[in-house]
Amino acid sequence: MIITVLFYVFVAAAIIQVLYYIAFSSFALAKSSVKKEKESIPVSVIICAKNEAETLQKMIPAIISQEYSRFEVVLINDASSDNTLEIMQAFEQAHQHVKVVNVDHNEAFWGSKKYALTLGIKAASYEHLLFTDADCQPISNTWITEMTHQFDKTTQLILGYGSYKRVANSFTNLLVRYETLLTAVQYFSYALLGNPYMGVGRNLAYTKTAFFKVNGFVKHLHVRSGDDDLFVQEVASKKNTAISFSQNSFTESIAPKNLKTWFRQKRRHTSTAKHYRFQHQFLLGLFFISKFLFFALFTALLFFFDWKVLMTILAGYYLIQFLVIGFSAKKLRDVKVIAFLPFLEISLLIFHFAIFMANTVSKPDHWK
Template sequence: MLIIILYFFIFIVAVQILYYLMIFGKFAFAKAQIITPKKVSVSVIVCAKNEAENVTNFIPLLAEQDYPDFEIVLIDDASSDTTLDIFEEFEKQYSNVRLVKVKNNEAFWGNKKYALTLGIKASRKEYLLFTDADCYPTSKDWITAMSSQFTMQKTIVLGYGKYEKITNSFFNKIVRFETLLTAIQYFSWAKAGHPYMGVGRNLAYKKEEFFNVNGFISHIQVRSGDDDLFINEAAKSKNTTISFNPDSFTLSKPKTTYKEWFIQKRRHVATANYYKTFDKIQLGVFYFSQLLFLVLPIILLLFEFQWIFVLSLIGLRYLITWIIIGFSAAKLKEKDVVYFYPIIEFTLVFTQINIFITNIFSKPVQWR
């Protein structure tokens, strides 16, 4: 029995190494991106629901972008606080701000995709750049950096949405490492010619891409997924690229408690159930092999079965994955989280199991 477990463990280590070397290595060892400004017109789309404090702080940062041809489309999704009032003041203050007021619709009540659709239709520029109301760009060249990746063929650009660093918070490192690992995955698969998701905190595409797939209509019944489900449907190897120049990053405030973060992750995992079959399989294989990599050697080492060989395999896997994650983290300016990689990985894997089990018995809370 132990010999079978050992052979299976060897197989799992091989699967993990193949993922990291053959897929994730495509991003880890990619050359640094040089920004070459493009003369394209851009509509920055921001949808907000009860985000008065955030929009007060962050919309002026969008208005101060150093870009010659852009507008800001502010979408108020039936807010009950002062968000709409603040947006109306911004519309008066900035000549390139366009305001879209969304009223509750019985058929689409509380559906962010409905609000975004109205905003996209109201936009006047050829290219759309999305961020969330609680996000802000890390540079005045954010629009320049993201739009620089557009070409005649590449009409979808996947960006990176960072979370703010909180000093002396190990939980913050867990949140940022999970975000880093997710970015490594969707950047790498995009470079491998199989893009499967993007994040609404930092995402751009040509407006025609939205209408080519009839917007969000194929998944309008799913409250979440205006970013990843859209990309899962619209993105192809020929029309999708990535942007990882530091000027192209956005920042947002992370969850500060495990409960809040767990609820957020539940929504993300539930949305992934609607991905294409191949994408669900590759994600499932990756996370299941992660789990087995942590569990199987415990059994073998408890019985001291081939323990030197087992420890050697563990060391080999961690050496390769640490290198790949380290190079990727350097690109995305997240190097400090890599030092705690083994501990954080263990935490994340068992959090995934908890999320999966919890989602079976109850539905996660969506956009309201």
């Protein structure tokens, strides 16, 4: 009797997972919008940095050399203790379209990237804002064009993709890239289905009007992270949100070199999920729980149930998953992760469970 019940729970978990991947096919089968020829709008590119002296010297040239008719680069120094400010000021002196905003140590907002970003947004000259991180770099010189061409009277928020550079023979790098791919498939799919829930600060665009309409980050200023996903939670709607996944719109950064560093980073990012709308918490939680039950019950039932039936269900699951993730990976230029998909999926499931347990015990620290 118990085995029968567990089998039906396993089947239910499998069905839920398949339904999710069918929903994700909205992105897997989507076509990138054709860019319409129109006059370029002025854009402020905003980059907030804290102790990023070395990376800034590499990434700023890729930003200031963008092929775009009218843009500025707003560099925000968030109370760095290295020579980040000096490097920013050197670029400001050499280039007229670079502006530096220096944020001094402020005890009331210490550790809050949102405070620094708010000052940068206020200092920006233009209505349309494009964000990336100090350790990111556009993969093309038309990044600004690709990310902002969908702005119009109704579209005030554009979700982009921030990839990670490949490192050969690195399990951590492979897992980070797969997690980044899966996350993008989810938030792009939700947006296409009219229910946007997050974006990534590595590649995100929105308007000043949208920012100030909700008083910026005020409602979640006390949360360490969330300058990207919690802002999207507050602002995004079916009508005002678009996605950009043309390959020239991507940014690229260097992934954490080891699991310990990435674990600390993901703890901070994951902790914002409890501030999501209930429907998004429910849907994201159901995806994780049903996947956990699917693999846990499959393993347990192998000892008590007809293995042929179980393997047939597993094969059907992987067929659908490989198709959806495969087409998505091709769009996001990372098809190599597909060869390791079953192994990466189990590893990521364990990794996320460990993060959940760690965040239950204690809260993560500052953004840097």
